[in-house]
Amino acid sequence: MNQEEIVEVLQEKFSIVNSNNRIGLNGEWGIGKSFAWELFKKRLKNKEESSNELKVIYCSLFGIENINTLKRELKRKKLEQDERYGKVAASGKYPAIKMLGDVLSTKFLGSTIDLLEMVSLEFGSDYLICFDDLERTSDSIQISDVMGVIEQVAQSAKVLVIYNDQEMRKKTEDFQRQKEKILDFEYTLDSLSEQVIEQIIINQKIVLADEKETLTKFFLEHGKNNLRTLKKLTSYVQELKGKVPLNRELINLCAAVFLEEMLNRSEEKELTDEEKSKAELNPLLEYQKYKINYRAFSLLDHIKNYLVTNKIDPTLFDSFVNPAEKSKIVLLMDQFYEGILSSKYVIEETISESIQLLKTGSANELSEDYIILLVADMKNFNNLFNLKLVPANIDDVALERIKELLEKNVLHKEMLSGRFNSTFRKLSISNKKFPLVQNLLSQSKQYEEQLIKQLYSKEFKKRFEEENYDECEIILNKNVNLIADHLYIFDNLAQPCSSDYFNFIRNLLENTTIDSIVKKQIRQALFGLKRKQKDIVIVYRISLVLKEFLNGAYGKAKKN
Template sequence: MKHIEELVGNYLKLNTDYALFITGKWGIGKTYYYNNTLVSLIKNTEINNYEKNNSKKFIPVYISLFGIKTIEDLQTQILLSIYKINGKKAKLATSIASACIRGFASYHNVEIETSDILPNTLNIRGFDDLILCFDDIERKNDELNIKELAGYINLLLENYSAKIILIANEKEIKDNKTTEGKNNWKEIKDKIVGNTIEFNPDLSFSINGIIESLNTNSDYRSYLKEELDFILETFSKTSLNLRTLKYALSCFQTVFNLIEPLLDKYTEIKNNKAEILKSLLYFTIVISEEYRLGKITYSENNGIDNCWSFLWLEDFHSNNGTVELTEDNQSYAGQYYHKYYAPAMPTFYQSIYDFVTGGAIFHKESFIEQLKKDYHVYDNSKSKIEILFDVLSRDNCFLLSEKEYRERTKELLSYIEKGLYSDPERYVNCLYFVLRFDNILNYNPARLVKRIKIGLNKADINFRYYESFKDRLHASRNEKDSLAEYKTEIINCLDLKYQKYQKIIDKTKIEEYEDMCKKSIYDFCLFLYDKGIHGILDKIDTKVFYLSFIRANTEAKYKVTGCIDVVLSKYSNIYYLKDFLPFLVGLQSLLKKGEKQYAKKTVSGYCYRKFQESINGYIEKINIELKQYQNSNS
C-alpha cells in the first residue's frame, strides 16, 4: 500500500485543482486504511508556502455521505466535522463560511457566528489547512443528484483551492436521470478527479489490523495470529469483505473463549484440539459470509446442514442422464459444498450456526454434546440413557426376552418421567415405545401422557434443534392414528415450553441490541442497515433509543438522522413498516416532550429538530398510505 501513501503525499505537496479518488469493493478496508494510515500522513505533512508559519501541517476532515440528501446537508456535515476538531469555540475563516454557511447557520436558523467555529489556536485560513475526505459517495441518498454533488466539489476545488480525497466503490455509484437526460458519473468524474487509485489491500496487513482492533484477551489474539495464513486462505474463498471477516472473528471470539478450555477435558477431543478449532474457525467464517450475503438465515439454512443428501440426489440425476448439472441448476447446498468443502466431508455445527445467524446465544453445552458424539465420547450417566433408546429400537427390541423388554421399557419411562432427556423428540418417541405392539404392556394412555408431560416440565430441553423438526412433528399428525390425540397433547406441551424458551432468547437478544444502542447509536443504526429492522426496531425499548440519541455527540446525532432515513426508506411495503409504527410513535412522543430542553437554536438543537422532522415525516407517510390502502379495499 506504499504507493497510495506516495501518491497522497505528492498530492498534498502540489498546487492542485482536482481531487484524488480511491475506489475499491465494499468492505475491503478503504475507510480503515484512511483512518489508520492516511490520517497520520496528512497530520504530519507540512503545508508548502504557508505565509506565517512554515511548519504548519494539514488537518484532515472526514465526512461520510451516507444518507446525505442535499448539498445543504453536506455543507452542514462539513461544518459539524470542523466544529468537532477542537471543541465548541472555534474560529471560521471567510472562505469556509461562504462555502458552508448557506447549509447551516442562516439556512437552519442556528445562532452561531462565522468567527466562532474553529479554535483560535488552530488559526485556520480557509481551506488552506484542511484536507477534506468525502467517503461513501455511493451511499448518498438518491435525492442528491450526482451532478449536483460533483458541481459542489468542483466549486470547492476551483474557487477555494480545497484539497479533497474521495472514497467509494465506483461500481456502485448510480447515474441519476433528470428531465435533461442522464447524468453519467464517469463523464462527471473527469471534471473533478485528477487521479483514480485502485485500492487493492494487502490482506495480511488488513487482517492483522482487524485482529489488533478486536476487544479481546491475549490468548485469542495470539491464536488468530498463529492461524493468520489459514484465515487468509479461508478468506480468499469469500467476497473479501473485511467487515464480514471482522464480524466472523468477533463471533468466533465468543466460541473460542467458551469452548477452548473445555476441549482438554476429554482425551479423544484433546488429541484433535488443533484440528477442531480450525474446523470451527473455518465454519464460522463461511457461515458469516453466506449470512451477510443474505443467502441463509437463522430459520432457512437451505440444506447446508445435510449437504450429502443433496449431493447424492444430484449425482443420481447426473449419472442417470436425468439432468446435466451446471452452476445454474445446482442446488444451493451443492454450490455451498463445492465452494467451501469439496471433495472433503462437510461439517455443520448447529449451535455456531444459530449464534452467527442471530437466532440464539452460543450454548457451549450443546456444542460439546455434538463434539462428544462426533468423537464417540460418552460419560457413563448419559450413555446409559441414550443407549436405552438404541436397545428398544425396532431393529433391536426383537432381540430381547419378554422380561428384558418389559424391564427396559419400564426403565426408559422412569428416565422420561425424571426429565433426563434433552432431546424433545425423545418424549414423543416414548409414547410409541411404551404403547406399541397393541399395548402389550397394558399402560393407560392418558396416564402415560401425564407422566411424559411431568418429565417434559422437569427437563432441560435443548430447543436449539427444535425448529428443524418442529414442522415435521406437526406434519406427522395423523387423525387415523389411534395415538394421535395423545401425541398432539405432548406436542402441544412441547410447543408451550418452546414458546417460553423463545421468550427468554428474545429477551436476551433484545438486551444485546439495547446494549449496542447504548454504546453507540450510530453504529447501531449501521447495524440496522446491514441486518434489517425486523425483530429489532419493533422489539427494543423506545426510551433506550431516545436516551442514546440524546447522549450522543452532535456529529453522531446528525449522522443518525441520515442513517435512520436510509434504513427506513429501504422498505416500501407499507404493511411491513406499519409493524414499526408503535416504535416511531413512541419516539415521536419522547422527542416532543424533549423539545424545550433539547431543540434549542444550537448546533445540537438543529440536529435534534432535523431528526424529529424525519421521524414525524415517516409517521405521516405510513398513516397516509395506510388510509389510502384501506379506502381502496373498502
C-alpha cells in the first residue's frame, strides 16, 4: 500500500463513531510512515467541523526511558486537548493549574501534590492517540510494558501504532503475539504514491513541470520506495541545477549516478571475476538499466567526479544542452560513447578522426582543456578494446597544439594586475582516466605557468615604472618569487625615494613565502648595493632594510 491508500483506510476506520479501532501501521525506515500520518492529519483538518471531530494526540516513543515518563506525557497532552483546562489556565484564577505544563506539582495544606497523578488515562472514543517510533523506544524499557500502556489507552480511545516490524522482531521475539493481542488491523506501507513523490519534489524547490515529471517518472521506475532517498536525490539534482544547465536527459543521468554511486554501492554484493571483467570492459553496463540516451553518457564521468570533488565544468553541460554550439572535439567525445552502444567500428573511426583533428584541426575547433579530455577518451577506449590505434607520441602531438592555443589565449588575454585564472582550473577528469593524461596535464600546466610568469613579469615592470606600487604588490602576492627577475627595484634605495616606494620594499621583504634561493639573491643584491655607496644617509637606509630582512629570518614579518 502507498500513502494515499493508507490515508483512505485511516479515514474510513477512524470515522466510525463510538468505535475504538486499534490499527498498526508497519513499514521500513524511510518509507514515509510519519509522512502518511501528517497527510492524514491534514485531511482531518481540512474536513468540515462536526460534533464528531476527533481530538488527535501524537506521542513519539523515541527516547522514552520509562513507563512513568510515557504516562505523564500522555496525561499532559490530554490536558492540552481539554477545553476546560484551556479556559481555566487562561483565566489565571488557579496559578497551580496554569503552571501545570511547567511545574507539574503544587503545595496544598503543607503537602506536595503531583497534579498529573490526578489525571486519568481514560480518553473517549472521540480521541485518536498515535504512538510513533515504537522500535526506537529506549532499551531500558520493556516493549511489553509499552504495549501494556497502549492497550490501556485503547480501552477508551482510537489508537494508531506506527512501527518497523522487522526492527521490532529484533528487539523482542514476542512482538507478533503482543500486537495480535492489541491491534484490530495491521497495514503495511511498502510503496510511495505518485502524489506523494510529486509533493516531495515540489517541497525540494523543483517546481518546473518538465523537471517534476522527469524526476517523478524516474523515481517510480528506479527508486527504492524510500522518502529519504527521494529527498536526497531531489536535493542533489537541485544542487547541480544551480551549477550547470540540465535538461530531461541530464536529470535522468544525474539521478542514475546518485542511485548507483551514493546508494547502491553500500548495498552492492561481491562481484564474481566474470562480472568484474564485464564491468571493466564496459563501464556503462551498470547504467544500461536506466535507459539513458547514449549522448548523455559523455558526461557520466564528470557527474561521478562531482560527487567526489564538488567540482564541475558548466561549459561541458552548456555544449550538451545546446547541441548547435558543439565543437568538433565535443562531438567526437560524444561519438566514443555512441560506439559502446553500437559497434567497435564506430570507436575505431572516432579514434582515427580524433588523431586527425589533433594534428590538423583549426584553433576554432580545439581548446586546451578539451584536448586533454579527448586524449583521455582516446587512450581509455583504445585500452579497453585493445585496438592499438593511438600512436605512442600522442601526448607530444597534443602538447604542441595545447602550447599553440595557450600562446594565443594567455599572452593576448587582458590581465588586471596579475589576476589570472588557470585554463585548467575547472578541468574534471575521473580517477580512472586521470593516470592516462597525468603527464600531459602536468606539462600543459607547466607551460601555462611559464607564459603567465612572462605576462606577470611584463605587467610588473610596467607598473613599477609608473610607480604604482600598490599594483606591484598585488602582482607579487600572486607570485612573490617573480622578484628574482626584477632585482633592479632595489636600486632606487640608493636614490632619494618616496615613502610609498620605501614601504613597498619593506612589505615585500616581510613576505614569508619567498623561496630560500630568492632570499639569498635579494641579500646579495642589497649587500652589493650598500658596498657601492658613500653617502651615509643612503648607507643607513639600505642598512635599515637589510637589518629588518635579516632579523626577520629571511622574510618573517618584523615591523618597527
